Structures are given as structure tokens and as C-alpha cells.
Amino acid sequence: MSQLLSWTALLPGAILLSSLIPGALIFLLKEESHILRSLLNMAGAIIKLILVAVLIWGVYLGGVFETRITIAPGLDLVLHADALSVLFVTLSTVLWLVTTIYAIGYLEHSPNRSRFFGFFSLCVSATVGIALAGNLLTFVIFYEILTLATYPLVAHRGTPDATRGAKIYLAYTMAGGVALLIGAVWLRSLTGPVDFVERGVLSAMPASLHPQLIAIFLFLLVGLGVKAALFPLHGWLPQSMVAPAPVSSLLHAVAVVKAGAFGIVRVVYDVYGVEFASELGLLTILGVMASITIVYGSVMALTQDGLKKRLAYSTVSQVSYIALGASILGPIATIGGMVHLVHQGIMKITLFFCAGNYAETLGVHKVSQMDGVGRRMPWTTMAFTVGALGMIGIPPIAGFVSKWYLGLGAVDAGQYWVLVILAASTLLNAGYFLPILYKAWFRDPPDEWPKEHLFGGRFETMGALLWPPVITAALCLIAGLLAAAPFSPLEWATLIARREYAP
């Protein structure tokens, strides 16, 4: 019994509760208790960060961290930390802290903040649950909770547009959820409880079941592809851009889209096993879908004038790099895909923070209004520049590392067509980001901004809005420059790849 209650068995649960409990308390707070609410938010975020640091160290040393609760006989809720979950948990925990600071600043004086932060914390708890899920049942449970917790955030503003966006979001994710559920139950009925195990659990299944396994994969892929915004299941993402900027950041970089991509990685590596998936021909399906999405998203981004919409289509494209990495058989491509999980997160969140700053400070919502914005808001624009160049893949920013490994991995696996996709995507990325940078830095600012908002103080905007993008931009640079340092995302992805391909 003492074995059961040891701290290794409690840590994953504690990480989950560190955002769940503050979230539940925040719902009960009075609207005007700003200080208490911020205190709860920050305390939760910091405690979570400390717990995650302990977890990283433990998993690095090869420790087993597992919280297991029996819901009903044969149905276990398992929170299990392996190297892959640690990657995602760390990403979401760090970015949650930053986003919380940003959201506190962004939503100052706006209504319904108790509701907002309550669901915000629930959303992060669900993401952590997805990251730590140790079997398919647990994954499905948290995946659905995430859908529920995000809906109120997308609908938060209450405008007819927001209601419509939330409705579309819900229609897509609910339908996806049903597909995922069918796939998961079907698999469960063939194999018994599906625990996530490095290198997969299905390769020993008799050949007569292979057609069923392919069908199951398609169900799972549809369910996960909706959140990961794979073409043609991406329709909700541009629509949900009506949400407040911190929510967009959360959707794109931390929670929803990432949960889908993470799920695909989990299914490929830890349910089917990448070698077995390749044998069944599943990787080809995934690779083709990802490639189409990469090109399609970039082309659509070119045509958008709304800054957030352009970023949204850019997400559609960039997140599929993760799926692309998973679809190439070979450890180097695996590293590229896994590391992009983190890199895309920090780069995209920077871009969304900056977009939010332009909107809040200057009332600039469109690319066409961005002339000279770099002179008025140099720090924000610097951060934006780092994020955008990283997305294009310019060294030494994080995005370069991902693309480099994806390219190397494709060559290593003999899949040269991937290089064409990468090159096309890089050109298109440059095509929709460089004009923004040119306008921002080299054009003259207009006489008057659409809706300027002076915050006073020393900086170009409110401190709580300025620091988060600066910090995440710095992270993008550090992740690229110090890619070879211990505990960098790249090193960690290498550790995962080693464990997924061990003999």
C-alpha cells in the first residue's frame, strides 16, 4: 500500500490538479475579486511548473510515474508520464504561465472574467490530461473535456460572430469526437485495454485483423484530424479566430490543435508502432494528408488580409509538419516532427500575442493597416519578426531546426518528395510573412492609427501584454541557438526517438 501511495504515483495526478483546483475555485469567485483571482491563477501556474520540473528530472532518470484510478471494473483512468508526454506537458505548462499573464493584462476591465479564467484553467487541465493519458480511454476522456472547456472561451465575447464561430467549432469537434470514440471502442473490443507503450502494442495482431486495424486507424485519424486541423477537417479553425487573443494563442499553440497533433503522434508511435503502421500502409495516408494540408494552408494564408486569419491558416499548415514527421519512417524525421510540437508552439504563440498587442494598442486588425507599426511598437514587432522568421525556417531560430531535421529524415528514408513539399512551403511561408515584415519596418506609419489606446507607462503598451511575446520570442531564439544543450527540446525529442526505435 505504501508503494501505491508513493510520490511517483501521485505526481501526475498532482500536476493535473494544480490547474483544476484553482479553476474550480475561480468559478466561485465574485467578479470584482481581481487580486484573489490573479493570485489563484499564478499560484496554480507556478506550482504546476515546479511539479513539472520534478517530473522532467524523474523521467530523464528513467523513473516510472503513474497515477491509476479505477472508474469501473476494467476501465482505468491512467495518468502516465513517459518522455513524449513530458515534452507536451512542459510545453503547455510553460506557455500556460505566459498566457495567463497575458490574459490578465488583455482582459483588464472586460466582463465575465471569473467565467473566462475558470474555463481557461479547465482547458489547460484537460490538455495536461491528454499529455499524461496512459491509455486510449483516458485520452478520449480528456480530449472530450477539452472540447467542452474550450467552447465557452471561443464564445466568450458573446457577439453574433463569436456565437457562430463557437457553433462551428463545436459541430466539427463533436463529430470528430464521435469518430474518435468509435475507433477507440472498436480497438478496445479487439485488444482489451489499450495502454500506450513505446513502439506500439498492435504488431503482434494476426493478419486477419489487419483490415479492421486500418479502418480503426481511419476513424482515429478523422477524430484527431479535426482538432489537428488536417485538410479537409480544418474548417473550424479560421472561424474560431473571433475569440479573444489569449484564447487564440491557447487554441493554436498549446491546447486544441496541439492535442490533435499529439494524438496522431501517440497513435502512430505508441498504439500501432511506427514500423507496424508503415507496414499497414497507414503512414502513406497520413503523409499525403499532411502534405496537402501544408500546401493548402500556406496558399490560403497568402490570400488573407486579416492578420489573425492569416496566422490561423499558417497554423493549419505548420501543425501538419508534426504529422508529416510522424509519417516518415526513420528516427531523424521523428525528431523533426516531435521537436516541431514545441517549436511551432512557442513561435505561434509569439505571433498571436503580437497580433493581440497590435489590436489592443493600435486597433490594427489587418495586414494592410500594418504600415510602420515597427516604429510605434518596436519591441512587439521585434518579437513578431523572430516568430515570423522562425516560421519561414531562417537559422538560428527554432523553426529552422525542425525543418532541417524533417528534411534530413526524408532523405534518410529515401522519401525525396518531402523535400519538394518543404521547399514549397518555405517559399509560401516567406510569401505571406515577409510582406508583413516589410510593411512593419520600412513603410511610413499613418498619421493616425485606427483605434489607438494609450496605456501610459514607459513601454509601448501595457507591461503584461509586452513581456509575454518578448519572453516567448526569446525562447524561440534559445531553442534554436542552444538546440544541442541538454534538456533543449531537440535533445528531448532525440531521447524520445531513441526510445521509440530501440532495437
Add this chain to the structure above:
Amino acid sequence: MISNSLVLPIALPLLGALLVVALPRKMPILGALAALATTGSGLWVTAQTWLQADLGVVLGGWGLPLGIGLAADGLSAAFLAMSSLVGLGTSIYAIGYFAGSERCNHFWPLWFLLWASLNGVFLAADLFNLYVMLELLGLSAAALGALTGSRAAVEANLRYLLVGLLGSITYLLGVALLYAGYGTLDIGLLSERIQPSPLAAGALVLMVVGLALKAALFPMHFWLPPAHANAPAPVSAVLSALVVKTAFYLILRLWLDLFPAELSNAAAAFVLGVLGAGAVLWGSWRALRAERLKLLAAYSTVAQIGYLFLFFPLIQATPAGIARDDLIAACVLMALTHGFAKAGFFLAAGLVQQKAGHDRIDALGGTAQSMPATTFSIALAGSALIGLPPSGSFIAKWVMMRGAFEAGQWWWLIIISTGTLLAAAYIFRVLSRAFGQEPTPQCFLTDARAEIPALLLAFASVALLGLAAGPVWSLLGFQGAPA
């Protein structure tokens, strides 16, 4: 094991009914005390069944074939626990709901009568007592439903009363056939004697049809939506959460304990499953089209009853063993979850209706937003109705879908998936009204005494039954598979 405590869940509410009639001026306090006592006794019986063994008692000093037998096993204990907790929540809510209203005087005695007959159905051990309890239940339920006195309510509940009578009479005919054939009405004795004969088959059909009418199984559901939608909120909660469950409980009981396998065969199970499927689709569709919140909830009950009947073909097709036990437990779990969730939903809907003065969904925006706790209850209960995790019905659906795959009856999956999506659509049709641009409410709870019972009931359907469903299995005496 013999236990006299079995009498208490029936006797205490009857005593409560007498007391509130005798001392009308102390009505709310007496009502609360009697409700607490009833709940306590119900939970006591449940606990004893769980910890020790099945209970039985014979009243009146006669031997079994003649005396009035009461019995509690895991199945009855599970439903008894639900009626105890939902009954308590509804009673507390009713104190505030009826405060200062003339209708209070009528509500409490009728409600205790209803509660006594509910517990009576769950505990009765012979078929004739069951009939008596069902009759009493039908009468008190129809009277409660007509409490508002509006024309629509009276009309709907008169129809309910007649349908209920028709149902009980049909059931009684089946009982009479069995008595003529086998000379006993005790379920235990009868199950030993019964043979797969045309007589028993006729009895089965009559009893199940009569009960299905009372359970509002599609297409015999026509009476339910107007009756439930026009009753006062606490009454609607009890009708939808508990009263229709009694008929379902009896069908399940007869199916599992009484009728031989030759009669409860694949064809019979398939018919029940098809009717259930019709209920899921039609009920959900009508709920989606409903203009009023309580009508939506009532149609959702029709759909949820349908899910319960989808279990029959699966239970029938699965050989005895862990998989079948899982299905039975999941079926009970689904019924319990719906009990808590629907009670919470109706209580919350009642608060919305009181505050807004109407319950037309299209015009509820401001009201829903100004009552965060109530809307939250609707959301929690709603996610249990959709079957989203972590609610009890998610677990039940998971097991049901697994059973469908394992039995090779994949067509039920189409019904379950479609029903789930339709349910999501009708629940979020309501919830989307809560995100408008109306002014911010200042705090979570606006009227604690009324809001907390609804919130707790809804919360129980999600967190309690969803994350700790194990007791349902152990109460039913199932070991379950090792994980």
C-alpha cells in the same frame, strides 16, 4: 437475510404524508424532516445490501405465498439509492419553489405518497404488490403533474392517468395469466416454476407492453412530453428522473430474473432494441425542435429511455460472464446517471422559468447569463445527457459500444452516434444562449437554497457516477474484469 429495515423506505414517507396533512402549518419543516428520514432509510437499506447480502422480509405473519413480501437485492438497492438522493434534492428545492404558494399544501402529501410507492416498486417481491404500487404511483404522479391547474397541465395529466391505467391493467392481465398457470406471484418462486409455454409467452408480452407504455417507450411515448413539460419543476424532475424508471426497472427485473431464456430470446430483444432506437432518434430530434426548455427536457427523457432499451439485444447476445455483467451494470449506470442528470436539469430549468417568467429557449439569453450556477447545472446535466466524459453515461455508452462490437451488432453504433450528436445539438442550443453581451453577473450563486440541489444532482451525474462507477458493479455483485 431477514431485515425489518426494508419497511422503512415505504413506511416513513407514508408517515410523512399523514403528518403534513395533519399539521399543514408546519408543512415545510415536517416535509424536510420526513424527506431526510426517508432518504436515510433508503440509503441504510442500500448500504446493508451492499455490505452484507440481499435482504428479504415477509409482512403480516403469513408465509411467503400469502404474505406481502419485500426484498432488496443489488438491482433494487441501486434504484432505491437513486430515488433516495434525487428525492432529497427535490424536496429541499421544493421548499423554496413552493414557498408562500397555495400549491404547497397539495404538493407535500402527494409527493410523499409518490415517494412511498416508488420505493415500494423497487422493494416489492411479488407481482401483485408491484401492481398495487404501480397503481398508487400512477395516481399520485398524475395528480402532482396537474398541480399547476392550467388547462394544458390538466389535459396532459388526465391523458397520463388514463394511459397509466391502461398500462397497469395490461400488466395485471399478464400477472393473472401467470397466477393461473403457476399458482404463485412471488418472483423468486415463480422463476423456479415457470416454463417456456405459450401461456408464459403471452404473459411476457402483456406485462412488457403494459410496462413499456408506462415507461414511455417509443412509439408509446406520446403522453410523456406534455405531462412532464407542464408540471411544476420539482414534479417534472421526479416524473422524468424516477417515475418512468420504475417501469423500466420492472422490465429489466422480469427480463433478468423471471422469464426463461427461451422466451427472452433474440427476437424479443431485437424488438425492444428497435423500439429503443426509434426512441433515441425521434426523441432527440423532437428535443432539438422543441421551443420550450422543459419540453426539450421531456423529449430528451424519451430519447434516454430509448438508450436503456438498446441494452437488451446486447445483453441477450452476450453469453453469461464478465462481458454480460458489464453490460447489465452499464445499463443500470445509464439509468442512474439519467436520473440524477435529468432531475438536475429540470430543477435548473424551473429556476430559469421562474426568473424569466417563461421558458422559451429563443428568449432565454439574458436570464441564462445572469444565473451562472443554474446555467452551470444545465451544462453539467447536459453533458451527462449527451454522454460526454466524465459522466456516468459516457462510461455506460463506452461499455454499450464495446458490447455492440463484440456481439457483432455494429448497427446499434449508428444509432448511438447519431443520438449523441443530436443530443449535443439540443443541449448546446440552450447553452449557447448563455454567452451573450448582457451585463456580468457578480457572483456564482444567486439563490443558494434553490441552486445548490440542482447543482449537486447534476454534479453527481458527472463526477460521482462518471469517475467512481465501481460501486454500481459491486452493488450488483459483479466482480468485473481485472484492468
